[in-house]
Amino acid sequence: MAETETATNMREIAYREAVREALAEEIERDENVVIMGEEVAQYNGAYKVTEGLWKKYGDKRVVDTPISEAGFIGMGIGASMLGIRPVMELMFFSFAYVAWDQIVNNAATIRYMSGGLINIPIVIRGPANAGTNVGSTHSHTPENLFANFPGLKVVCPATPYDAKGLMKTAIRDNDPVYVLENTLLYGLKGPVPEEEYTIPLGLAEVKREGTDLTIVAHGRAVLSSLKAAEILEAEHELSVEVVDLRSIRPLDEETILNSVRKTNHALYVEETKPFCGVGAQISHLIQSQAFDYLDAPVARLSAIDAPAIYSDPLEKIQLPNPQRIIQVALGMF
Amino acid sequence: MPGMPFRIQHPTLYKRIVVSHNSVLCLGPSAGVGPSIDRKRVSSFAPSIVSPKSKTKSKKSSASEEPEDFQEDIDLKAFQDHRVNKRLTAEEKLDLYTLMVRIRRFEERAVRGYQQGKIGGFLHDYIGQESVAAGSIPLMEGEDQMITAYRDHGQALAVGMSMKECMAELYGRHTGCSKGKGGSMHFFAPDKHYWGGHGIVGGQTPLGAGLAYALKYRGIKACALCFLGDGAVNQGAFHESLNLAQLFELPVVYIIENNGYSMGTSQDRSSTYVDCLAKRAEGYNMAWDYGNGHLLYEVRARVLEAMERARKKSLPTLLELKTYRYRGHSIADANFEKYRTKEEIKRIRETLDPIMVFQNLLIEEGLLDEDKVKEIDKAARQEALEAAEFADQSPYPPEEEIVTDVYWTTDNPGKHDNQGRIFFND
Numbered sequence: 001m002a003e004t005e006t007a008t009n010m011r012e013i014a015y016r017e018a019v020r021e022a023l024a025e026e027i028e029r030d031e032n033v034v035i036m037g038e039e040v041a042q043y044n045g046a047y048k049v050t051e052g053l054w055k056k057y058g059d060k061r062v063v064d065t066p067i068s069e070a071g072f073i074g075m076g077i078g079a080s081m082l083g084i085r086p087v088m089e090l091m092f093f094s095f096a097y098v099a100w101d102q103i104v105n106n107a108a109t110i111r112y113m114s115g116g117l118i119n120i121p122i123v124i125r126g127p128a129n130a131g132t133n134v135g136s137t138h139s140h141t142p143e144n145l146f147a148n149f150p151g152l153k154v155v156c157p158a159t160p161y162d163a164k165g166l167m168k169t170a171i172r173d174n175d176p177v178y179v180l181e182n183t184l185l186y187g188l189k190g191p192v193p194e195e196e197y198t199i200p201l202g203l204a205e206v207k208r209e210g211t212d213l214t215i216v217a218h219g220r221a222v223l224s225s226l227k228a229a230e231i232l233e234a235e236h237e238l239s240v241e242v243v244d245l246r247s248i249r250p251l252d253e254e255t256i257l258n259s260v261r262k263t264n265h266a267l268y269v270e271e272t273k274p275f276c277g278v279g280a281q282i283s284h285l286i287q288s289q290a291f292d293y294l295d296a297p298v299a300r301l302s303a304i305d306a307p308a309i310y311s312d313p314l315e316k317i318q319l320p321n322p323q324r325i326i327q328v329a330l331g332m333f
Numbered sequence: 334m335p336g337m338p339f340r341i342q343h344p345t346l347y348k349r350i351v352v353s354h355n356s357v358l359c360l361g362p363s364a365g366v367g368p369s370i371d372r373k374r375v376s377s378f379a380p381s382i383v384s385p386k387s388k389t390k391s392k393k394s395s396a397s398e399e400p401e402d403f404q405e406d407i408d409l410k411a412f413q414d415h416r417v418n419k420r421l422t423a424e425e426k427l428d429l430y431t432l433m434v435r436i437r438r439f440e441e442r443a444v445r446g447y448q449q450g451k452i453g454g455f456l457h458d459y460i461g462q463e464s465v466a467a468g469s470i471p472l473m474e475g476e477d478q479m480i481t482a483y484r485d486h487g488q489a490l491a492v493g494m495s496m497k498e499c500m501a502e503l504y505g506r507h508t509g510c511s512k513g514k515g516g517s518m519h520f521f522a523p524d525k526h527y528w529g530g531h532g533i534v535g536g537q538t539p540l541g542a543g544l545a546y547a548l549k550y551r552g553i554k555a556c557a558l559c560f561l562g563d564g565a566v567n568q569g570a571f572h573e574s575l576n577l578a579q580l581f582e583l584p585v586v587y588i589i590e591n592n593g594y595s596m597g598t599s600q601d602r603s604s605t606y607v608d609c610l611a612k613r614a615e616g617y618n619m620a621w622d623y624g625n626g627h628l629l630y631e632v633r634a635r636v637l638e639a640m641e642r643a644r645k646k647s648l649p650t651l652l653e654l655k656t657y658r659y660r661g662h663s664i665a666d667a668n669f670e671k672y673r674t675k676e677e678i679k680r681i682r683e684t685l686d687p688i689m690v691f692q693n694l695l696i697e698e699g700l701l702d703e704d705k706v707k708e709i710d711k712a713a714r715q716e717a718l719e720a721a722e723f724a725d726q727s728p729y730p731p732e733e734e735i736v737t738d739v740y741w742t743t744d745n746p747g748k749h750d751n752q753g754r755i756f757f758n759d
């Protein structure tokens with residue numbers, strides 16, 4: 001199995017290239033797919049995710065919009081009702097709030113309120129992370145907010161492989177899917193097959209196997225957790241399993257619970273804020289479904305609960321890093 | 334006739350819209366700036382009412398002050414000879430009249446249902462504004478689409494939704510157009526190109542641009558009508574939509590149903606404007622027009638011009654139609670006679686009621702007489718009564734319906750390799 005997988009034509013590409021490949025392939029596959037957003041076309045994307053797409057696919061498929069998030073996202077939602085599949089780029093998900101009504105009201109409720117007569121097959125994608133030294137307004141991590149709205153799907157890929165596979169599925173999905181990327185990961189390289197593949201939404205992945213502790217995480221926190229797991233194993237003889245949610249809604253409960261039942265210890269790591277965060281939901285899940293398996297209370301490590309700080313060294317402390325993960329993990333035993 | 338889908342088809346129009354426009358669509362601004370259009374008011378018609386004088390909001394008008402345009406002389410027969418009206422057959426005219434009567438009787442029956450405690454929440458009735466929906470929506474043809482705000486019952490009947498499905502929706506029943514999941518403000522009938530029914534003031538305006546975007550993207554020569562209120566014109570999303578509509582040259586017609594008030598706030602207390610609200614379009618280099626929405630013939634003429642601009646040239650229009658609601662903003666509006674005078678309501682009702690005005694015209698044209706008026710009215714009342722009975726006898730949606738229609742994926746098991754849990758009901 002593993003052999004054939006490595007034998008497929010894997011190559012190392014960056015996260016942003018993986019997303020770009022997904023966009024390009026879906027543009028070619030489905031004539032209804034259109035990329036829209038600020039600077040996505042002629043400027044090649046604020047973070048170069050869409051680089052080259054406009055040149056290759058032209059004005060109809062890759063469309064620059066004015067700085068009107070409510071307007072153009074609402075327009076995308078309206079177009080999607082008639083079967084267009086707009087993939088809207090938010091330059092930052094921090095800008096989602098000016099389009100909040102469109103994003104969480106219209107996109108999330110129209111299918112429901114129409115008694116299932118109307119679908120909203122829209123994708124909204126873009127970076128949603130802190131840690132880039134840009135201050136609070138540009139450092140929001142709203143995955144928990146979106147996931148609170150029935151009708152929406154929320155995906156947070158951590159690797160190039162996941163980014164591509166999940167993006168393609170998101171575009172083909174008939175419901176609104178919000179793909180939260182990360183500027184700190186755009187340059188990160190990882191193996192991605194040459195061949196076409198998709199990853200189902202709602203399927204977590206065990207990114208590292210272990211027996212003593214389950215760390216569940218999403219987004220970039222997965223990578224910090226993997227680093228911490230290495231150190232915990234090497235220096236503290238702790239065997240850590242890392243479960244990457246990949247998709248927050250739909251949520252793969254089974255993979256989380258199976259792992260916790262095996263390790264009897266659960267730690268949630270996330271870069272979003274703790275209060276009403278994703279970790280709160282997951283710890284509720286674990287205590288309600290696997291209480292008898294737990295040897296310690298479910299632990300949780302989130303960003304320090306304050307607006308994102310600007311000052312570089314402190315910003316690094318505010319987000320969970322491997323050192324802090326190790327500290328919390330050791331405290332559980 | 335009552336109960337039947339209402340859509341007047343005008344075969345002649347099909348010929349007219351096959352005027353070539355660029356079918357290789359370049360929608361982005363990268364396609365270059367659109368041809369500059371006449372920034373002036375685009376209508377070629379003499380106005381039947383003079384728009385109110387320039388108001389840059391120096392003073393706050395009190396509730397007792399009346400909108401100035403109601404003080405002007407009005408030609409009730411204006412646009413009778415416009416081609417869009419001249420081509421109407423006697424039967425089509427009677428259908429339009431009947432539609433307005435049906436809307437009114439439906440709304441009155443709904444109000445009664447509310448008073449009986451059968452309908453909850455908000456109920457925004459369309460009484461007084463019937464000519465706007467009846468004047469515009471029957472002009473839709475082919476792939477034309479429409480979308481509106483929460484005052485959506487008139488438009489629903491105009492696209493051909495039945496009184497029964499509409500009333501049942503108000504009653505929260507499973508037989509409602511949205512299975513009882515939407516309510517008064519959220520009617521939908523995509524098969525009739527009716528995309529809602531939207532409860533957030535101005536929230537539907539980007540969607541309207543999106544409908545037009547989809548038409549243009551697919552190379553379909555058709556237009557989208559997007560209705561909004563005079564209060565909605567102050568929403569940011571609406572202004573973003575106007576800019577997008579002109580920038581991308583979208584075939585959308587924004588129709589401001591200016592009934593003078595947004596809840597209890599008069600136009601003058603909510604908006605600064607020059608001459609009228611639609612003139613704001615000039616800031617977006619967009620065609621605009623202003624007209625008397627009480628007069629069915631005038632509505633048809635002005636809306637048709639805007640629709641033709643959209644269909645033929647793929648250009649948007651902002652069209653303001655002056656209209657009036659007699660009752661409260663919503664049925665729960667106990668103050669509806671406080672932010673305006675009783676005399677104002679009475680005078681408009683007596684001079685400009687859209688049904689009365691059109692009825693008089695048809696009587697003059699020899700198409701209606703007292704008996705026929707009574708007959709149409711009786712049928713409409715009966716249809717509304719039957720709709721209420723149907724609604725009353727219909728079941729509520731079963732409990733399982735709470736979690737259906739949320740995701741396409743969950744409603745279509747097996748068609749999707751989705752594996753996770755998307756409902757959290759513990």
Ligand SMILES: Cc1ncc(C[n+]2csc(CCOP(=O)(O)OP(=O)(O)O)c2C)c(N)n1
Pocket residue numbers: 457484532533534561562563564565566592594595596662
């Ligand atoms: C964003 C938002 N703000 C406020 C409201 C409450 N509200 C509903 S209707 C309305 C008045 C709108 O008036 P107008 O646009 O003139 O439409 P009309 O009711 O006259 O048809 C208000 C304030 C709302 N539904 N949505």
Ligand SMILES: [Mg+2]
Pocket residue numbers: 562563564590591592593594595596
């Ligand atoms: Mg109003």
